[in-house]
Amino acid sequence: MPAPRDANELALRARELVGRTLGEIAAALGTSLDDDPRRTKGKQGELLERALGATPDDLAWSVPGDEGRRHDFPSLRVELKSIPLDARGRPKESTYVCRLSLRETETLVWETSWVREKLANVLWVAFDATPEDWWDRRILHAFLWAPTADQEATLRADFDEVVGLFARGRAEAVTAHLGTALQVRPKARDGSVRTTFTGPEGETLATIPRGFYLRPSFTATLLPAQ
Amino acid sequence: MPAPRDANELALRARELVGRTLGEIAAALGTSLDDDPRRTKGKQGELLERALGATPDDLAWSVPGDEGRRHDFPSLRVELKSIPLDARGRPKESTYVCRLSLRETETLVWETSWVREKLANVLWVAFDATPEDWWDRRILHAFLWAPTADQEATLRADFDEVVGLFARGRAEAVTAHLGTALQVRPKARDGSVRTTFTGPEGETLATIPRGFYLRPSFTATLLPAQ
Protein backbone atom coordinates (compact mmCIF):
# COMPACT_ATOMS: atom_id res chain seq x y z
CA MET A 1 0.00 0.00 0.00
CA PRO A 2 1.66 3.29 -1.08
CA ALA A 3 1.57 6.28 1.27
CA PRO A 4 -1.42 8.59 0.70
CA ARG A 5 -0.64 11.81 -1.18
CA ASP A 6 -2.66 14.18 0.96
CA ALA A 7 -4.85 14.36 4.03
CA ASN A 8 -8.03 14.01 1.99
CA GLU A 9 -6.86 10.79 0.44
CA LEU A 10 -5.79 9.50 3.85
CA ALA A 11 -9.14 10.33 5.46
CA LEU A 12 -10.98 8.76 2.54
CA ARG A 13 -8.94 5.59 2.75
CA ALA A 14 -9.43 5.42 6.53
CA ARG A 15 -13.20 5.83 6.25
CA GLU A 16 -13.30 2.86 3.89
CA LEU A 17 -12.14 0.71 6.81
CA VAL A 18 -15.22 1.63 8.90
CA GLY A 19 -17.53 -1.39 9.18
CA ARG A 20 -14.81 -3.90 8.32
CA THR A 21 -13.24 -6.33 10.79
CA LEU A 22 -9.53 -6.57 11.54
CA GLY A 23 -9.71 -10.10 10.11
CA GLU A 24 -10.98 -8.82 6.79
CA ILE A 25 -8.34 -6.10 6.73
CA ALA A 26 -5.58 -8.61 7.52
CA ALA A 27 -6.81 -10.98 4.81
CA ALA A 28 -6.79 -8.18 2.24
CA LEU A 29 -3.13 -7.59 3.16
CA GLY A 30 -2.41 -11.32 2.97
CA THR A 31 -1.28 -11.42 6.60
CA SER A 32 -2.41 -12.51 10.06
CA LEU A 33 -1.71 -12.10 13.78
CA ASP A 34 -1.09 -14.45 16.68
CA ASP A 35 -4.24 -15.82 18.36
CA ASP A 36 -3.13 -15.16 21.96
CA PRO A 37 -4.31 -11.67 23.09
CA ARG A 38 -1.23 -11.27 25.26
CA ARG A 39 0.98 -11.80 22.24
CA THR A 40 -0.76 -9.25 20.03
CA LYS A 41 -0.22 -6.09 22.09
CA GLY A 42 0.39 -3.37 19.57
CA LYS A 43 -0.13 -5.67 16.58
CA GLN A 44 -3.58 -4.41 15.80
CA GLY A 45 -2.28 -0.86 15.57
CA GLU A 46 0.54 -1.99 13.31
CA LEU A 47 -1.95 -3.81 11.09
CA LEU A 48 -3.91 -0.58 10.61
CA GLU A 49 -0.70 1.31 9.85
CA ARG A 50 0.05 -1.13 7.06
CA ALA A 51 -3.51 -0.99 5.76
CA LEU A 52 -3.23 2.78 5.44
CA GLY A 53 0.30 2.95 4.06
CA ALA A 54 2.03 4.42 7.11
CA THR A 55 5.81 4.44 7.47
CA PRO A 56 6.91 1.21 9.21
CA ASP A 57 8.69 1.50 12.56
CA ASP A 58 11.92 -0.05 11.36
CA LEU A 59 12.50 2.79 8.93
CA ALA A 60 11.86 5.29 11.68
CA TRP A 61 14.14 4.17 14.48
CA SER A 62 17.03 3.09 12.27
CA VAL A 63 17.84 6.69 11.39
CA PRO A 64 20.64 7.74 13.79
CA GLY A 65 20.52 10.97 15.75
CA ASP A 66 16.84 11.79 15.44
CA GLU A 67 15.65 9.40 18.13
CA GLY A 68 13.15 8.02 15.67
CA ARG A 69 11.19 11.25 15.51
CA ARG A 70 9.08 10.74 12.47
CA HIS A 71 5.33 10.69 11.91
CA ASP A 72 3.44 7.69 10.64
CA PHE A 73 2.73 9.85 7.56
CA PRO A 74 5.83 12.08 7.40
CA SER A 75 4.83 14.21 4.43
CA LEU A 76 1.42 14.90 6.03
CA ARG A 77 2.81 15.27 9.57
CA VAL A 78 -0.06 13.02 10.65
CA GLU A 79 0.07 10.40 13.41
CA LEU A 80 -2.09 7.26 13.30
CA LYS A 81 -3.60 6.10 16.61
CA SER A 82 -5.80 3.05 17.03
CA ILE A 83 -8.17 3.05 19.97
CA PRO A 84 -10.05 0.07 21.46
CA LEU A 85 -13.68 0.69 22.51
CA ASP A 86 -15.72 -1.17 25.13
CA ALA A 87 -19.35 -2.31 24.87
CA ARG A 88 -20.58 1.24 25.54
CA GLY A 89 -18.40 2.64 22.79
CA ARG A 90 -15.95 4.28 25.21
CA PRO A 91 -12.14 3.91 25.12
CA LYS A 92 -10.97 0.87 27.11
CA GLU A 93 -7.38 2.01 27.43
CA SER A 94 -5.19 5.08 27.57
CA THR A 95 -3.41 6.06 24.34
CA TYR A 96 0.38 6.06 24.15
CA VAL A 97 1.75 9.27 22.63
CA CYS A 98 5.53 9.17 22.86
CA ARG A 99 8.48 8.78 25.17
CA LEU A 100 9.32 11.41 27.77
CA SER A 101 12.90 12.39 26.91
CA LEU A 102 14.81 14.16 29.64
CA ARG A 103 18.02 14.61 27.71
CA GLU A 104 17.20 17.32 25.20
CA THR A 105 16.15 20.69 26.48
CA GLU A 106 13.97 21.61 23.51
CA THR A 107 11.73 18.62 24.17
CA LEU A 108 11.00 20.01 27.64
CA VAL A 109 9.31 23.12 26.27
CA TRP A 110 5.75 22.63 25.05
CA GLU A 111 6.10 24.64 21.83
CA THR A 112 9.03 22.56 20.61
CA SER A 113 8.07 19.28 22.28
CA TRP A 114 7.66 16.05 20.40
CA VAL A 115 4.40 15.32 22.24
CA ARG A 116 2.86 18.54 20.89
CA GLU A 117 4.05 17.72 17.38
CA LYS A 118 2.68 14.17 17.63
CA LEU A 119 -0.74 15.39 18.76
CA ALA A 120 -0.97 18.29 16.30
CA ASN A 121 -2.61 16.04 13.67
CA VAL A 122 -3.95 12.61 14.50
CA LEU A 123 -5.88 10.07 12.45
CA TRP A 124 -7.96 8.20 15.02
CA VAL A 125 -9.14 4.73 14.08
CA ALA A 126 -11.49 3.34 16.75
CA PHE A 127 -12.59 -0.29 16.83
CA ASP A 128 -14.97 -2.44 18.87
CA ALA A 129 -12.78 -4.39 21.31
CA THR A 130 -15.75 -6.40 22.65
CA PRO A 131 -14.96 -9.61 20.66
CA GLU A 132 -12.27 -11.74 22.30
CA ASP A 133 -10.74 -12.71 18.96
CA TRP A 134 -8.85 -9.92 17.21
CA TRP A 135 -10.20 -10.91 13.76
CA ASP A 136 -13.81 -10.18 14.83
CA ARG A 137 -13.04 -6.64 15.97
CA ARG A 138 -14.76 -4.12 13.74
CA ILE A 139 -13.71 -0.55 12.87
CA LEU A 140 -16.32 1.90 14.20
CA HIS A 141 -14.83 5.34 13.56
CA ALA A 142 -11.99 6.87 11.53
CA PHE A 143 -11.39 10.63 11.53
CA LEU A 144 -8.71 13.28 11.46
CA TRP A 145 -8.30 15.48 14.52
CA ALA A 146 -6.33 18.56 15.50
CA PRO A 147 -6.60 19.95 19.05
CA THR A 148 -8.90 22.92 19.65
CA ALA A 149 -7.43 25.88 21.55
CA ASP A 150 -9.09 24.62 24.75
CA GLN A 151 -7.80 21.10 24.26
CA GLU A 152 -4.27 22.31 23.60
CA ALA A 153 -4.36 24.51 26.70
CA THR A 154 -5.30 21.46 28.78
CA LEU A 155 -2.57 19.33 27.25
CA ARG A 156 -0.02 22.07 27.76
CA ALA A 157 -0.93 22.56 31.42
CA ASP A 158 -0.52 18.82 32.05
CA PHE A 159 2.80 18.81 30.19
CA ASP A 160 4.16 21.82 32.06
CA GLU A 161 3.29 20.36 35.46
CA VAL A 162 5.25 17.18 34.77
CA VAL A 163 8.21 18.87 33.13
CA GLY A 164 8.35 21.41 35.95
CA LEU A 165 8.70 18.63 38.50
CA PHE A 166 11.57 17.05 36.57
CA ALA A 167 13.27 20.42 36.17
CA ARG A 168 13.21 20.78 39.94
CA GLY A 169 14.67 17.30 40.38
CA ARG A 170 11.42 15.88 41.78
CA ALA A 171 11.23 12.90 39.40
CA GLU A 172 9.83 10.71 42.18
CA ALA A 173 6.79 13.03 42.43
CA VAL A 174 5.81 12.35 38.81
CA THR A 175 3.16 9.64 38.86
CA ALA A 176 0.25 8.68 36.62
CA HIS A 177 -2.05 10.52 39.06
CA LEU A 178 -1.04 13.85 37.52
CA GLY A 179 -2.74 15.35 34.49
CA THR A 180 -6.39 15.69 33.54
CA ALA A 181 -5.85 14.68 29.88
CA LEU A 182 -2.15 13.87 29.45
CA GLN A 183 -0.44 11.65 32.00
CA VAL A 184 2.98 10.06 32.40
CA ARG A 185 3.37 6.31 32.95
CA PRO A 186 6.24 3.81 33.04
CA LYS A 187 7.33 2.66 29.58
CA ALA A 188 9.73 -0.27 29.66
CA ARG A 189 9.77 -4.06 29.55
CA ASP A 190 9.97 -4.25 33.32
CA GLY A 191 10.22 -1.95 36.31
CA SER A 192 13.98 -2.41 36.78
CA VAL A 193 15.15 -0.52 33.68
CA ARG A 194 16.67 2.92 34.32
CA THR A 195 17.54 5.94 32.17
CA THR A 196 19.73 8.82 33.27
CA PHE A 197 19.29 12.56 32.92
CA THR A 198 20.97 15.73 34.18
CA GLY A 199 19.43 17.29 37.28
CA PRO A 200 18.98 21.00 38.19
CA GLU A 201 22.42 21.09 39.84
CA GLY A 202 24.11 19.40 36.86
CA GLU A 203 24.18 16.04 38.64
CA THR A 204 23.34 12.76 36.89
CA LEU A 205 20.03 11.27 38.00
CA ALA A 206 18.45 7.92 37.17
CA THR A 207 14.75 7.23 36.72
CA ILE A 208 12.62 4.60 35.04
CA PRO A 209 11.81 5.27 31.37
CA ARG A 210 8.38 6.87 30.96
CA GLY A 211 5.96 7.81 28.23
CA PHE A 212 3.14 10.29 27.71
CA TYR A 213 -0.37 8.83 27.52
CA LEU A 214 -3.82 10.32 26.91
CA ARG A 215 -6.42 9.32 29.51
CA PRO A 216 -9.49 7.44 28.24
CA SER A 217 -11.73 10.19 29.66
CA PHE A 218 -10.02 12.63 27.28
CA THR A 219 -10.05 10.51 24.13
CA ALA A 220 -13.72 9.74 24.83
CA THR A 221 -14.49 13.43 24.22
CA LEU A 222 -12.93 13.21 20.75
CA LEU A 223 -15.19 10.42 19.50
CA PRO A 224 -18.45 11.15 17.63
CA ALA A 225 -21.30 11.59 20.18
CA GLN A 226 -22.89 8.25 21.11
CA MET B 1 -31.45 24.72 72.96
CA PRO B 2 -34.26 26.99 71.70
CA ALA B 3 -34.94 27.24 67.97
CA PRO B 4 -33.05 30.08 66.26
CA ARG B 5 -35.17 33.16 65.47
CA ASP B 6 -33.86 33.81 61.99
CA ALA B 7 -31.47 32.49 59.34
CA ASN B 8 -28.67 34.77 60.49
CA GLU B 9 -28.82 33.46 64.02
CA LEU B 10 -28.92 29.89 62.70
CA ALA B 11 -25.89 30.40 60.45
CA LEU B 12 -24.01 32.10 63.29
CA ARG B 13 -24.76 29.27 65.68
CA ALA B 14 -23.75 26.68 63.06
CA ARG B 15 -20.45 28.40 62.35
CA GLU B 16 -19.63 28.22 66.05
CA LEU B 17 -19.56 24.44 65.69
CA VAL B 18 -16.75 24.59 63.09
CA GLY B 19 -13.52 23.26 64.59
CA ARG B 20 -15.27 21.38 67.40
CA THR B 21 -15.53 17.59 67.62
CA LEU B 22 -18.79 15.68 67.89
CA GLY B 23 -17.56 14.51 71.30
CA GLU B 24 -17.27 18.11 72.52
CA ILE B 25 -20.68 18.95 71.13
CA ALA B 26 -22.25 15.90 72.76
CA ALA B 27 -20.63 16.73 76.10
CA ALA B 28 -21.99 20.28 75.96
CA LEU B 29 -25.46 18.79 75.53
CA GLY B 30 -24.82 16.32 78.39
CA THR B 31 -25.38 13.34 76.10
CA SER B 32 -23.48 10.61 74.22
CA LEU B 33 -23.80 8.00 71.48
CA ASP B 34 -23.18 4.28 71.18
CA ASP B 35 -19.56 3.30 70.43
CA ASP B 36 -20.36 0.82 67.62
CA PRO B 37 -20.32 2.63 64.22
CA ARG B 38 -23.06 0.32 62.92
CA ARG B 39 -25.28 1.37 65.80
CA THR B 40 -24.86 5.09 65.30
CA LYS B 41 -26.20 5.45 61.74
CA GLY B 42 -28.08 8.72 61.71
CA LYS B 43 -27.19 9.54 65.30
CA GLN B 44 -24.51 12.04 64.41
CA GLY B 45 -26.99 13.99 62.33
CA GLU B 46 -29.51 13.93 65.16
CA LEU B 47 -26.86 15.18 67.55
CA LEU B 48 -26.23 18.20 65.31
CA GLU B 49 -29.97 18.84 65.07
CA ARG B 50 -30.17 19.03 68.83
CA ALA B 51 -27.08 21.23 69.06
CA LEU B 52 -28.74 23.74 66.71
CA GLY B 53 -32.23 23.63 68.16
CA ALA B 54 -33.96 21.80 65.29
CA THR B 55 -37.43 20.33 65.64
CA PRO B 56 -37.13 16.72 66.83
CA ASP B 57 -38.45 13.97 64.52
CA ASP B 58 -41.01 12.75 66.98
CA LEU B 59 -42.88 16.03 66.83
CA ALA B 60 -42.81 15.85 63.06
CA TRP B 61 -44.14 12.42 62.29
CA SER B 62 -46.73 12.32 65.03
CA VAL B 63 -48.89 14.92 63.29
CA PRO B 64 -51.53 12.94 61.35
CA GLY B 65 -52.33 13.64 57.72
CA ASP B 66 -49.26 15.58 56.71
CA GLU B 67 -46.93 12.58 56.33
CA GLY B 68 -44.46 14.31 58.60
CA ARG B 69 -43.78 17.09 56.13
CA ARG B 70 -42.01 19.60 58.26
CA HIS B 71 -38.61 21.23 58.09
CA ASP B 72 -35.96 20.90 60.74
CA PHE B 73 -36.45 24.64 61.28
CA PRO B 74 -40.14 25.11 60.36
CA SER B 75 -40.35 28.88 60.78
CA LEU B 76 -37.23 29.33 58.60
CA ARG B 77 -38.19 26.59 56.12
CA VAL B 78 -34.60 25.38 56.45
CA GLU B 79 -33.43 21.76 56.37
CA LEU B 80 -30.33 20.59 58.26
CA LYS B 81 -28.09 18.05 56.51
CA SER B 82 -24.93 16.60 57.97
CA ILE B 83 -22.36 15.32 55.54
CA PRO B 84 -19.36 13.03 56.26
CA LEU B 85 -16.09 13.89 54.49
CA ASP B 86 -13.19 11.57 53.62
CA ALA B 87 -9.46 12.26 53.96
CA ARG B 88 -9.49 14.41 50.82
CA GLY B 89 -12.37 16.50 52.13
CA ARG B 90 -14.90 14.99 49.73
CA PRO B 91 -18.32 13.55 50.69
CA LYS B 92 -18.08 9.85 51.61
CA GLU B 93 -21.76 9.14 51.17
CA SER B 94 -24.84 10.24 49.30
CA THR B 95 -27.25 12.53 51.18
CA TYR B 96 -30.79 11.40 51.93
CA VAL B 97 -33.39 14.01 50.99
CA CYS B 98 -36.84 12.50 51.51
CA ARG B 99 -39.12 9.63 50.66
CA LEU B 100 -40.50 9.18 47.16
CA SER B 101 -44.27 9.18 47.68
CA LEU B 102 -46.30 7.73 44.84
CA ARG B 103 -49.69 8.28 46.41
CA GLU B 104 -50.23 12.01 46.15
CA THR B 105 -50.26 13.60 42.72
CA GLU B 106 -48.93 17.00 43.80
CA THR B 107 -45.72 15.40 45.05
CA LEU B 108 -45.08 14.07 41.54
CA VAL B 109 -44.79 17.57 40.05
CA TRP B 110 -41.48 19.30 40.68
CA GLU B 111 -42.93 22.72 41.59
CA THR B 112 -45.07 21.27 44.37
CA SER B 113 -42.83 18.38 45.32
CA TRP B 114 -41.55 17.82 48.81
CA VAL B 115 -38.03 17.16 47.49
CA ARG B 116 -37.92 20.65 45.94
CA GLU B 117 -39.18 22.22 49.16
CA LYS B 118 -36.63 20.26 51.23
CA LEU B 119 -33.74 21.38 49.02
CA ALA B 120 -34.88 25.02 48.69
CA ASN B 121 -32.91 26.00 51.81
CA VAL B 122 -30.35 23.73 53.40
CA LEU B 123 -27.93 24.22 56.26
CA TRP B 124 -25.00 21.95 55.43
CA VAL B 125 -22.81 20.82 58.32
CA ALA B 126 -19.80 18.87 57.03
CA PHE B 127 -17.49 16.91 59.32
CA ASP B 128 -14.27 14.93 58.98
CA ALA B 129 -15.29 11.25 58.99
CA THR B 130 -11.66 10.04 58.97
CA PRO B 131 -11.51 9.18 62.70
CA GLU B 132 -13.04 5.78 63.50
CA ASP B 133 -14.54 7.01 66.76
CA TRP B 134 -17.50 9.36 66.38
CA TRP B 135 -16.35 11.63 69.23
CA ASP B 136 -13.12 12.53 67.40
CA ARG B 137 -14.93 13.69 64.25
CA ARG B 138 -14.52 17.41 63.77
CA ILE B 139 -16.87 19.90 62.07
CA LEU B 140 -15.13 21.39 59.02
CA HIS B 141 -17.82 23.49 57.31
CA ALA B 142 -21.25 24.93 58.13
CA PHE B 143 -23.12 27.07 55.62
CA LEU B 144 -26.57 27.90 54.28
CA TRP B 145 -27.32 26.96 50.66
CA ALA B 146 -30.12 27.55 48.16
CA PRO B 147 -29.89 25.99 44.67
CA THR B 148 -28.71 28.21 41.80
CA ALA B 149 -30.86 28.24 38.67
CA ASP B 150 -28.49 25.75 37.02
CA GLN B 151 -28.49 23.47 40.02
CA GLU B 152 -32.28 23.51 40.24
CA ALA B 153 -32.58 22.72 36.52
CA THR B 154 -30.35 19.67 37.02
CA LEU B 155 -32.33 18.50 40.04
CA ARG B 156 -35.58 18.99 38.21
CA ALA B 157 -34.44 17.01 35.15
CA ASP B 158 -33.42 14.11 37.37
CA PHE B 159 -36.74 14.29 39.24
CA ASP B 160 -38.80 14.40 36.05
CA GLU B 161 -37.05 11.39 34.57
CA VAL B 162 -37.82 9.22 37.59
CA VAL B 163 -41.38 10.43 38.05
CA GLY B 164 -42.05 9.99 34.34
CA LEU B 165 -41.06 6.34 34.56
CA PHE B 166 -43.42 5.73 37.47
CA ALA B 167 -46.23 7.56 35.69
CA ARG B 168 -45.82 5.13 32.79
CA GLY B 169 -45.88 2.16 35.14
CA ARG B 170 -42.18 1.41 34.63
CA ALA B 171 -41.26 1.28 38.33
CA GLU B 172 -38.82 -1.58 37.68
CA ALA B 173 -36.79 0.72 35.38
CA VAL B 174 -36.12 3.16 38.23
CA THR B 175 -32.69 2.33 39.64
CA ALA B 176 -29.93 4.28 41.36
CA HIS B 177 -28.15 4.51 37.99
CA LEU B 178 -30.48 7.33 36.93
CA GLY B 179 -29.83 10.98 37.72
CA THR B 180 -26.70 13.09 37.54
CA ALA B 181 -27.30 14.85 40.88
CA LEU B 182 -30.51 13.42 42.37
CA GLN B 183 -30.99 9.65 42.43
CA VAL B 184 -33.55 7.20 43.82
CA ARG B 185 -32.50 4.35 46.09
CA PRO B 186 -34.26 1.75 48.26
CA LYS B 187 -35.34 3.09 51.65
CA ALA B 188 -36.52 0.41 54.04
CA ARG B 189 -35.23 -1.86 56.79
CA ASP B 190 -34.87 -4.70 54.31
CA GLY B 191 -35.53 -5.52 50.67
CA SER B 192 -38.78 -7.40 51.32
CA VAL B 193 -40.92 -4.41 52.35
CA ARG B 194 -43.44 -3.22 49.74
CA THR B 195 -45.60 -0.14 49.28
CA THR B 196 -48.52 0.16 46.88
CA PHE B 197 -49.50 2.88 44.42
CA THR B 198 -51.98 3.43 41.62
CA GLY B 199 -50.69 2.73 38.10
CA PRO B 200 -51.47 4.55 34.84
CA GLU B 201 -54.47 2.29 34.20
CA GLY B 202 -55.83 2.76 37.70
CA GLU B 203 -54.47 -0.61 38.83
CA THR B 204 -52.77 -1.14 42.18
CA LEU B 205 -49.03 -1.74 41.90
CA ALA B 206 -46.49 -2.72 44.55
CA THR B 207 -42.88 -1.57 44.73
CA ILE B 208 -40.21 -1.32 47.36
CA PRO B 209 -40.15 1.95 49.32
CA ARG B 210 -37.61 4.40 47.93
CA GLY B 211 -36.04 7.73 48.77
CA PHE B 212 -34.37 10.59 46.94
CA TYR B 213 -30.62 11.00 47.51
CA LEU B 214 -28.04 13.52 46.34
CA ARG B 215 -24.94 11.95 44.78
CA PRO B 216 -21.59 12.69 46.47
CA SER B 217 -20.31 14.15 43.20
CA PHE B 218 -23.06 16.79 43.45
CA THR B 219 -22.70 17.69 47.12
CA ALA B 220 -18.93 17.94 46.54
CA THR B 221 -19.58 20.93 44.29
CA LEU B 222 -21.41 22.73 47.12
CA LEU B 223 -18.50 22.63 49.55
CA PRO B 224 -15.98 25.48 49.82
CA ALA B 225 -13.16 24.91 47.28
CA GLN B 226 -10.38 22.75 48.74
Added chain:
DNA sequence: CAGGATCCAATTGTGGATCCGG
Protein backbone atom coordinates in the same frame (compact mmCIF):
# COMPACT_ATOMS: atom_id res chain seq x y z
C1' DC C 1 15.82 0.35 23.04
C1' DA C 2 11.75 2.53 20.82
C1' DG C 3 7.33 2.26 19.20
C1' DG C 4 3.08 -0.40 18.60
C1' DA C 5 0.03 -0.73 22.69
C1' DT C 6 -2.69 -4.04 26.36
C1' DC C 7 -2.67 -6.54 30.84
C1' DC C 8 -4.13 -6.81 35.54
C1' DA C 9 -3.88 -6.27 40.62
C1' DA C 10 -5.30 -2.85 43.63
C1' DT C 11 -7.85 1.06 44.52
C1' DT C 12 -12.05 3.77 44.04
C1' DG C 13 -16.86 4.29 43.33
C1' DT C 14 -21.65 3.17 44.13
C1' DG C 15 -26.19 0.64 44.02
C1' DG C 16 -28.81 -1.86 46.95
C1' DA C 17 -29.25 -3.38 51.86
C1' DT C 18 -29.38 -2.20 56.42
C1' DC C 19 -29.38 -0.01 61.47
C1' DC C 20 -31.74 2.88 65.39
C1' DG C 21 -35.43 5.22 68.05
C1' DG C 22 -39.86 6.90 68.61
Added chain:
DNA sequence: CCGGATCCACAATTGGATCCTG
Protein backbone atom coordinates in the same frame (compact mmCIF):
# COMPACT_ATOMS: atom_id res chain seq x y z
C1' DC D 1 -43.47 3.08 59.35
C1' DC D 2 -40.40 7.31 58.97
C1' DG D 3 -36.53 10.28 59.22
C1' DG D 4 -31.73 10.30 60.71
C1' DA D 5 -28.23 8.30 57.60
C1' DT D 6 -24.13 4.60 56.91
C1' DC D 7 -22.66 -0.14 55.55
C1' DC D 8 -20.59 -3.10 52.24
C1' DA D 9 -20.13 -6.37 48.36
C1' DC D 10 -19.33 -5.90 43.77
C1' DA D 11 -18.55 -3.11 39.64
C1' DA D 12 -15.75 0.27 37.41
C1' DT D 13 -11.51 2.62 37.07
C1' DT D 14 -6.62 3.03 36.61
C1' DG D 15 -1.63 3.27 37.79
C1' DG D 16 2.15 0.60 37.19
C1' DA D 17 3.89 -3.63 34.82
C1' DT D 18 4.38 -6.02 30.83
C1' DC D 19 4.46 -8.17 25.76
C1' DC D 20 6.43 -8.25 20.82
C1' DT D 21 9.39 -6.99 16.86
C1' DG D 22 13.11 -5.17 14.25
